[in-house]
Amino acid sequence: MSHHDVIVIGAGPAGLSASACLAEMGLNVLTLDEQTRIGGQIYRHMEAASQDRRNLLGDDYTDGLQLADRFRKSGATYKSGATVWQAEPNGTLCFSHQGQSEQVKANYVIAATGAMERPVPIPGWTLPGVMGAGAANNLFKEAGLNPSGKIVLAGSGPLLLLEASLLIKKGTNIAAILETTPLIPPGPAIPRAPKALMRADFLWKGVSMLREIKKASIPHYKGATQLRAIGENRVEAVGAMHANKKLHIEADLLLTHFGVIPNTHIFRQIGCKMVWKADQRYWHPLCDEWGHTNCERIFAAGDGAKVSGALAAQYKGELAALEVAHCLGIIPQYERDALAEPIQKNLKHDHWPRPFVDAIYAPNPKDMSFDDDTVVCRCENVTVRDLRKLVQEGVRELNEVKVVSRSGMGPCQGRMCGPALAEVIAAELNITPDQTGRLNIRPPLKPVPLKEIGEMSLHMEPTEGKNWLLDKKSAGKKGA
Amino acid sequence: MKTADSIVIGGGLSGSSIALGLIREGVGKVMLFDEQLPTQRLSRGNFGLTWFMCKGASHPVYAQWSRLSCQQWPDFAATLEEESGYNIELEWTGGAVHAIGEEEFNVHTQSIKDLKAVCSEVGLDYPVRMLDRQEFAELVPKIELGPEVSGAMYTPEQGHVNPLKLMAAMRCAFQRKGGKFVGAQTVSGIVPQSDGTILLKTNSGDYQCNKLVVAAGHGSTRLLAPLGEKLHIYPQRGQLMVTQRHERVLTIPMLCVRQTPDGTFVIGLSTEDTAFDTRVTASAMKGQASNAIRLFPMLANVNWVRAWGAIRVMTPDGAPIYSRIPGYDNITVVALHSAVSLAPLAANVVAPWIWGTGSHELIPKFSNGRFDV
Amino acid sequence: MFKTDTDLMQNTVTVTLDGKSVSLPSGLSVAAALFGIGETISRISTTSRKPCSPHCLMGVCFECLMEIDGVQRQACLTEVRDGMVINRYLNGNKGEVE
Numbered sequence: 001m002s003h004h005d006v007i008v009i010g011a012g013p014a015g016l017s018a019s020a021c022l023a024e025m026g027l028n029v030l031t032l033d034e035q036t037r038i039g040g041q042i043y044r045h046m047e048a049a050s051q052d053r054r055n056l057l058g059d060d061y062t063d064g065l066q067l068a069d070r071f072r073k074s075g076a077t078y079k080s081g082a083t084v085w086q087a088e089p090n091g092t093l094c095f096s097h098q099g100q101s102e103q104v105k106a107n108y109v110i111a112a113t114g115a116m117e118r119p120v121p122i123p124g125w126t127l128p129g130v131m132g133a134g135a136a137n138n139l140f141k142e143a144g145l146n147p148s149g150k151i152v153l154a155g156s157g158p159l160l161l162l163e164a165s166l167l168i169k170k171g172t173n174i175a176a177i178l179e180t181t182p183l184i185p186p187g188p189a190i191p192r193a194p195k196a197l198m199r200a201d202f203l204w205k206g207v208s209m210l211r212e213i214k215k216a217s218i219p220h221y222k223g224a225t226q227l228r229a230i231g232e233n234r235v236e237a238v239g240a241m242h243a244n245k246k247l248h249i250e251a252d253l254l255l256t257h258f259g260v261i262p263n264t265h266i267f268r269q270i271g272c273k274m275v276w277k278a279d280q281r282y283w284h285p286l287c288d289e290w291g292h293t294n295c296e297r298i299f300a301a302g303d304g305a306k307v308s309g310a311l312a313a314q315y316k317g318e319l320a321a322l323e324v325a326h327c328l329g330i331i332p333q334y335e336r337d338a339l340a341e342p343i344q345k346n347l348k349h350d351h352w353p354r355p356f357v358d359a360i361y362a363p364n365p366k367d368m369s370f371d372d373d374t375v376v377c378r379c380e381n382v383t384v385r386d387l388r389k390l391v392q393e394g395v396r397e398l399n400e401v402k403v404v405s406r407s408g409m410g411p412c413q414g415r416m417c418g419p420a421l422a423e424v425i426a427a428e429l430n431i432t433p434d435q436t437g438r439l440n441i442r443p444p445l446k447p448v449p450l451k452e453i454g455e456m457s458l459h460m461e462p463t464e465g466k467n468w469l470l471d472k473k474s475a476g477k478k479g480a
Numbered sequence: 481m482k483t484a485d486s487i488v489i490g491g492g493l494s495g496s497s498i499a500l501g502l503i504r505e506g507v508g509k510v511m512l513f514d515e516q517l518p519t520q521r522l523s524r525g526n527f528g529l530t531w532f533m534c535k536g537a538s539h540p541v542y543a544q545w546s547r548l549s550c551q552q553w554p555d556f557a558a559t560l561e562e563e564s565g566y567n568i569e570l571e572w573t574g575g576a577v578h579a580i581g582e583e584e585f586n587v588h589t590q591s592i593k594d595l596k597a598v599c600s601e602v603g604l605d606y607p608v609r610m611l612d613r614q615e616f617a618e619l620v621p622k623i624e625l626g627p628e629v630s631g632a633m634y635t636p637e638q639g640h641v642n643p644l645k646l647m648a649a650m651r652c653a654f655q656r657k658g659g660k661f662v663g664a665q666t667v668s669g670i671v672p673q674s675d676g677t678i679l680l681k682t683n684s685g686d687y688q689c690n691k692l693v694v695a696a697g698h699g700s701t702r703l704l705a706p707l708g709e710k711l712h713i714y715p716q717r718g719q720l721m722v723t724q725r726h727e728r729v730l731t732i733p734m735l736c737v738r739q740t741p742d743g744t745f746v747i748g749l750s751t752e753d754t755a756f757d758t759r760v761t762a763s764a765m766k767g768q769a770s771n772a773i774r775l776f777p778m779l780a781n782v783n784w785v786r787a788w789g790a791i792r793v794m795t796p797d798g799a800p801i802y803s804r805i806p807g808y809d810n811i812t813v814v815a816l817h818s819a820v821s822l823a824p825l826a827a828n829v830v831a832p833w834i835w836g837t838g839s840h841e842l843i844p845k846f847s848n849g850r851f852d853v
Numbered sequence: 854m855f856k857t858d859t860d861l862m863q864n865t866v867t868v869t870l871d872g873k874s875v876s877l878p879s880g881l882s883v884a885a886a887l888f889g890i891g892e893t894i895s896r897i898s899t900t901s902r903k904p905c906s907p908h909c910l911m912g913v914c915f916e917c918l919m920e921i922d923g924v925q926r927q928a929c930l931t932e933v934r935d936g937m938v939i940n941r942y943l944n945g946n947k948g949e950v951e
Contacts, residue, residue, distance in 0.1 A: 035930065086760075128904055131907065132910070138911060142885050143878070143885040145855040233903065375901070380900050443760050444785070444786070450723065450772060451780035453765050454773050
C-alpha cells in the first residue's frame with residue numbers, strides 16, 4: 001500500500017498521540033520512526049523498562065506508558081527503524097526501512113520529529129568524553145548505563161539540573177556543576193514569574209531538584225564563562241572562568257547542555273516557511289494553533305514545532321490530528337472544537353511556567369563568543385578562525401559559507417554546526433543570526449546506500465499508466 | 481558616488497573568472513558585485529569537469545573553443561594556486577565516457593569519428609579513442625567494472641577540478657590583486673550616461689564605471705531588458721548527488737561519476753526542462769544511482785549524502801554568449817554553462833577582449849545576436 | 854566512562870568487531886552496546902584525524918558512524934544483531950571512510 005490518509009513521522013509523545021487519535025477514527029495511518037523503539041527521547045525504551053528504572057525516573061517517564069498502550073491498540077501501522085529521507089509539500093515522501101527505500105504518499109503528513117540539544121561549540125567539545133547531558137540520559141534509559149569516574153556537568157537549562165538530580169539519585173559522584181546561567185535572573189524573567197507561580201507543582205519540582213544538588217554538596221558554580229574541555233585524545237579536565245578566577249577541574253566525562261531546539265531539517269527540506277524565535281534563538285516552522293504549516297498537507301507537532309516539553313507535545317499531537325481529521329472531512333468543525341477544548345485547556349495549563357523558565361535560561365549571545373581555535377563544523381573540522389577569514393573575504397550568507405568552507409556538507413548536514421555558524425557570522429557582521437540566512441537542506445535527510453536508491457519503488461498515482469476502461473474490458477475478456 | 485574603471489555584476493564562476501582576468505590586465509579599479517542569493521547559484525551545481533570531449537558535435541566553433549580552454553587549464557590552475565594560496569584540486573587524469581552493451585559501444589565509436597571530422601575542419605585534432613572493456617579495466621585498476629560495461633571513449637588530455645574551490649580561489653586572487661568584492665549586492669538598474677559612463681543603481685547606493693560586464697546568470701535577463709537586449713538563454717535543470725567519503729579508487733573522471741581527492745563520489749548529471757525549480761526528484765536520483773552502480777558495482781554500498789539541483793544557463797545552440805550590447809559598446813554580457821571548463825579562456829581571452837586590449841577571431845561567433853536569424 | 858547497574862550481559866549476541874569475535878548485550882543499539890563493554894571510540898575523523906565518540910546518542914551528531922554489515926550507519930540507531938560485522942577502522946587503514 002503506498003497511499004495513506006496520514007503519515008506521522010516520529011514516535012515520541014506528539015507522534016504517538018497524533019497516530020493514535022487518527023487511527024482510532026478509522027483512518028489509514030502510517031507511523032514512521034527512525035528509532036528502534038517508540039517513545040522518542042523523553043520516553044525512550046519505556047515499554048522495556050524494569051520497574052526499578054520506572055520508579056527511579058518517576059511520573060515524567062511513566063506518563064508515556066498510557067500513551068504507548070493507546071498507540072498499540074489504535075491500529076496505526078508502525079514501522080520502526082524507518083528513516084524518512086525526502087518529503088514534498090504534496091505529501092509524497094521517501095523512506096528507508098530494513099535495507100529498502102520506497103516512495104509513498106499521504107493526504108496529510110504530521111512531522112513530529114522532535115528536538116535536539118542546542119549544539120554550542122566550546123574548545124575541546126569534539127573530544128571523546130564530551131557528550132550531551134541528554135545523551136547520558138538516553139544511555140541510561142536504553143541500557144542502564146551510568147557515568148563513572150569524575151563527572152562534570154556544564155551549561156544551562158532545567159534539563160541540566162534534572163540530569164544532575166537524576167545522577168545524584170543513582171548515587172553517582174558529580175565533581176562539579178558549572179552553570180553558565182547568571183546568578184541574578186535577567187530582567188525579562190521577573191514579569192513572567194507570577195504566571196509560573198500558578199503551577200506550584202512545577203516550581204516544587206524545580207526547588208526540590210536544587211535542594212538535592214545542595215544536599216549532595218556538589219561544587220555548583222553559577223555564571224561560569226569560557227567553558228572548555230581540555231585533553232589530547234579524550235577529555236581530561238574542564239576549564240572555566242568563575243568570579244574572575246580560573247577553574248580547572250579534572251574530569252573523565254563532561255556532560256553539556258545548553259537548552260533544546262527544534263529539529264528543523266524536514267521542514268526546511270520541504271520548503272515550509274520558517275520563523276526565528278529571537279528570545280530562544282532558534283528557527284521553527286510557521287504554524288497555526290493546530291500545527292498547520294504554510295504547506296497545505298504538512299503539519300508540525302511536538303517539540304519540532306516549538307519546544308514546550310513532553311506533555312505539551314502530546315497535546316499538540318492530538319490537536320494536529322483533530323485538525324487533520326477535520327481537513328479530511330471526517331469530523332465537522334464543531335466536533336473538532338469540542339474535542340479540542342479540554343486539550344487546549346491542558347495545554348494552556350502546562351504552558352504557564354514556560355515563559356518564566358525560558359526567560360531565565362534564555363541563551364545569551366555573550367555566551368556564544370567563540371575562541372578562534374574552536375571547531376564549529378565537527379564533520380569537516382572548520383574552525384571559528386576559518387569562518388572569520390571568510391567574512392573578511394566577502395562572504396555574507398550561510399550557503400556561501402558552506403560552499404566555500406564545506407561547513408554543513410558533512411554527514412550531519414549542518415545539524416550540529418548550523419546554529420553556531422549563524423552566530424559566528426552574525427557576530428562578525430554585527431547583525432542578528434536570522435539575517436545570515438539558513439543552510440539549504442536537500443535530500444537525503446539521512447544518508448542512504450546508493451543500492452537502495454537505485455532499486456527503490458516509486459509511488460505511482462493510482463491512475464498512472466493505466467487505462468481503466470480498456471483494462472477492465474480486457475480483464476473481463478480474460479475471465480470469459 | 482562610488483566609481484570604478486570596471487564593474488562585473490555576478491560573482492559566480494563566470495563573473496569571477498572575468499574579474500580576475502580584468503585585474504590581471506591591470507585595468508585599474510575593478511569591482512565584483514555578488515548577490516549571494518541562496519537558490520539561484522548555478523556555480524554551485526557544476527560537476528567539476530575540465531573537458532573538451534563530446535563538446536560541439538554540431539558546432540565546430542564550440543568544439544574549438546572548448547579544446548582551446550582545456551589546453552590552457554593546467555597553466556591556469558598553477559597560476560591561480562600561486563595567486564590565491566588555494567589548492568583547487570585539479571587532476572589532469574584524462575576523462576572517459578563508458579558504454580553499456582554493444583550498441584552504445586558502436587554509437588560512441590561513431591561519435592568519435594564524427595567529432596574528429598568536425599575538428600579537422602577547423603584544423604584541430606581530437607585525441608580521443610575507443611577502449612574495449614579490457615583496456616578500460618586496465619585504466620581503472622582499483623575499481624571493478626559492471627558486467628554490462630563494454631568499453632569507453634577516452635582521452636588523456638583533460639581532467640577535473642573542485643568547482644567550489646575554484647570559485648573561491650578566483651575571488652580570493654581577485655581581491656589579493658586589489659579587486660574589490662562586494663557581497664550581498666543587488667543591482668536594480670543599469671543606466672548608461674550621456675558621457676559614455678555607466679551608472680548602476682544598487683541596494684547600497686549608486687556606482688559609476690567605464691566598462692560593465694553583466695555575468696549574473698539568469699539574473700542578467702532582467703538587467704538587460706531595459707537596454708533593449710533580449711538575452712537568449714533558458715533554464716535547464718541538472719541534478720547531482722554526492723556520497724560519503726571513500727578510500728580513493730577512481731582517479732579518472734567519468735562523464736557521470738567522478739571521485740574527488742577528498743574521497744567523495746559525485747554522480748550526475750541530469751538534463752530537464754523544469755524552469756526555475758531547483759528541487760531534487762526521487763526518480764532522477766534513482767536513475768542516476770542505478771546507472772552509477774551499473775558502471776561501478778562497488779558503489780552499491782556507498783551512502784548517498786546530499787544532492788542538489790541547479791539551473792543551467794542554457795543557450796539554443798549550447799555554446800556561450802559573449803556579447804557587446806548593441807548601442808552600448810562598453811557593456812558586455814557573459815552567459816554560459818560549463819563555466820568551469822571555460823574559466824581559463826574567460827580570464828585569459830574574454831577579459832582582455834572586454835577591456836579592448838585583446839581579441840580572438842572566435843569571439844564574434846558567440847554573440848547574442850546570432851540567435852536573431 | 855560508563856558502568857552498568859544491571860547485568861547487561863545477561864542476554865548477548867556475538868558480533869565481529871574490527872575482525873575479532875565479541876559478545877555484545879542484546880536489545881541495545883550498537884553504540885550503547887559498545888559503551889557497555891567499555892568501547893567508547895567510534896571512528897577516526899577523516900578531516901581532523903582525531904578519535905570520535907558518540908556525542909548525542911539520538912541520531913543527530915553522526916559521530917557514531919561505523920561500517921555495519923558493509924554499509925556506513927549511525928551506530929546509535931542500529932540495533933545489535935547476531936552475526937553483525939562491525940568495522941571502525943581505528944588504525945585508519947581504510948583511509949577515507951568517513
